[in-house]
Amino acid sequence: MNQDNRISESSHRGYTLIEVLLVITILAGIGFVLLIQTPLKLQDRNLEIATTQMVQVIRDTRQRALAQNHQYKVVFFENDREYSVYRTNALRTITLPEKVSFYNDPSNLVFNGIGGVGGAGEVILRSGKKGNAIIITPVTARVRVEKRTFK
Secondary structure: HHHHHHHHHHHOOOOOHHHHHHHHHHHHHHHHHHHHOOOHHHHOOOOOHHHHHHHHHHHHHHHHHHHHHOOOOOEEEEEOEEEEEOOOEEEEEEOOOOOOEEOOOOOOOOOOOOOEEEEOEEEEEEEEOOOEEEEEEEOOOEEEEEEOOOO
């Protein structure tokens, strides 16, 4: 009988109100931190995706011009947040992800059949205070990326 009372008493034990409130407070704090950090990381991720995609498009367009010995263009539409690849007409149009835009007014790139480029320079993509400059060298059409920070 004594054992039954002990089992019965221990099975009715639970958490105190303070313990429950402490767990809820900790979980709310973690949720708040995640809620604030997630949009910032998503914005950074979109910038990196847009940069990588643009670098690949520029390199691919140059390779096509070389392989087909024909002029290709990459035309930037700053207000529409998109850019297109042309041979004689638009082959492909790419729209930048949300919250990513052109920071500068980029020059259109023209790749000739021997791999040279006209309109070389910088295409700067911006998302919030961060940005990436895609730099195309004039003679070799080499493409590289530099990180930028804005005020």
